[in-house]
Amino acid sequence: MSNILDLAGIGAGPFNLAVAALMWDKSLKHRFFEAKSEFSWHPGLMLPGAMMQTSYLKDLVTPVDPTNPYSFLAYLVEKKRFYDFLNAEQRTVSRQEFADYLGWAAKRLDSLEMDSRVQSVLDKGEYFELDIHGPKGQEIVKAKNICVASGKKPNIPEFCRPQLSETCFHALEIALRNPDVQGKRVAVIGGGQTGAEVVINLLNRQWGKPEQITWISRRSNYLPLDETPFTNDWFTPEYVNVFRQLSQHRKEQVVAEQKLASDGISPDTLKELYQLFYRLVHLEGDTNRMVLMPNREMLEISKCGAYRVQLQNHLVGGTEGQEWLDADIVILCTGLSEALPPCIAPLQDRIARDGEGRLLLSDSFAAQLNSDESDRRLYFLGTGRYSHGIAEPQLSLSAWRAAQVVNDLHRESIYDNQESNNFMNWISPGKNLEAAVA
Ligand SMILES: Cc1cc2nc3c(=O)[nH]c(=O)nc-3n(C[C@H](O)[C@H](O)[C@H](O)COP(=O)(O)OP(=O)(O)OC[C@H]3O[C@@H](n4cnc5c(N)ncnc54)[C@H](O)[C@@H]3O)c2cc1C
Known part of the structure; x- marks a missing residue:
């Protein structure tokens, strides 16, 4: 099994960059493949004056690993702009600066391979086989687990x-x-x-x-x-854990009700x-x-x-x-809108879906694989609006989401993703939420 990766990542936008950043200790063998030859973050919408809608502290790593070398604060310090940044008293940063931060992290993560498009993924039973078109031509890569974060269309x-x-x-x-x-x-x-x-x-x-x-x-x-404090409580791990327990019917209603919190x-x-x-x-x-x-x-x-x-x-x-x-x-x-990348088309029949055709994702974002006895994982990030709630396509929880994946890969809590003391009493103990269909 020595030439089989523990994890192959498809795409290197912020969601998979967060996973790569949390795997920086290299205790698991991993490579991330990105089709673009140079890092960029939504360059076609990099308009003058555009600001982030999310705090810079909700960066790739800080909420779960504040001493990680890929934090926004580490970026500020390395760029020698820490004091100027504080004096500027910005609640949020420009999209231009956040994209520069992401590019700074991408450049330092040596698990990241640019100009490398994943053309197809095949299921080989014990592992997945990825056909990659990279700078040196075609390469076949074997990986036990895959993390797909290839964006929307x-x-x-x-x-x-x-x-x-x-x-x-x-x-x-x-x-x-x-x-x-x-x-x-x-x-x-x-x-x-x-x-x-x-x-x-x-x-x-x-x-x-x-x-x-x-x-x-x-x-x-x-x-x-709606960026007010109590609404922002919907963008916390605690709330996602509550949302996970709702019936599918209630999830659909709640996502519709909360539209203006994210949109x-x-x-x-x-x-x-x-x-x-x-x-x-x-x-x-x-x-x-x-x-x-x-x-x-x-x-x-x-x-x-x-x-x-x-x-x-x-x-x-x-x-x-x-x-x-x-x-x-x-x-x-x-x-x-949500879209799965064409490269995973050969796996379509293997991935279980709900009645609406949506992926059935576990707490750690792993798709349920039809009739699969093995312990391989196929993670999908950014596609679980109806399984994990409105925070799912957003940056707010990217570090927490990545930690869910990394903990699951390790089969132990490398990162402390336990719920914090939150004063919102979303549900009372002892309720059978699955049965509570409105
Ligand atoms: C303009 C804009 C601003 C946003 N601002 C905010 C914000 O302020 N706050 C917030 O919470 N959310 C924001 N979002 C929403 C969301 O956070 C972003 O869309 C985020 O980029 C999603 O990250 P991602 O990694 O899933 O996808 P992307 O950033 O889209 O990255 C996916 C990457 O996968 C690569 N890829 C695709 N297919 C393959 C393949 N087969 N092989 C290799 N590579 C592949 C692509 O080239 C791409 O680089 C914004 C969205 C947009 C469009």
């Missing part, structure tokens, strides 16, 4: 797909595309954080001066991300936007440049010269609520 409504082009695209690529919006009518579809950041940058003429910007939100208004616009961003609109309209007298349209759902899009977007105004409803919008450029800020 852009969520594009089906009816939009035929229109995708240089002038109709998902925002995930906007900073790489640098679209020329000079003198154009731009429609921004989506009222979340990305939509807000795109609108700010359009107003700040990042890509030229648009003739008009129309911002469409399906929600009833431009709604804030709204940062209050600071909303204030910045409102002040920009105020200046534009009242001080510059430019009353037509910005059109805000909440409550509108995009139903269809066609192109005949310009784009024609069909909208439904849900505040009005019915045929009275039918509206049309003409635009030269359409930017889809329609979010990301």
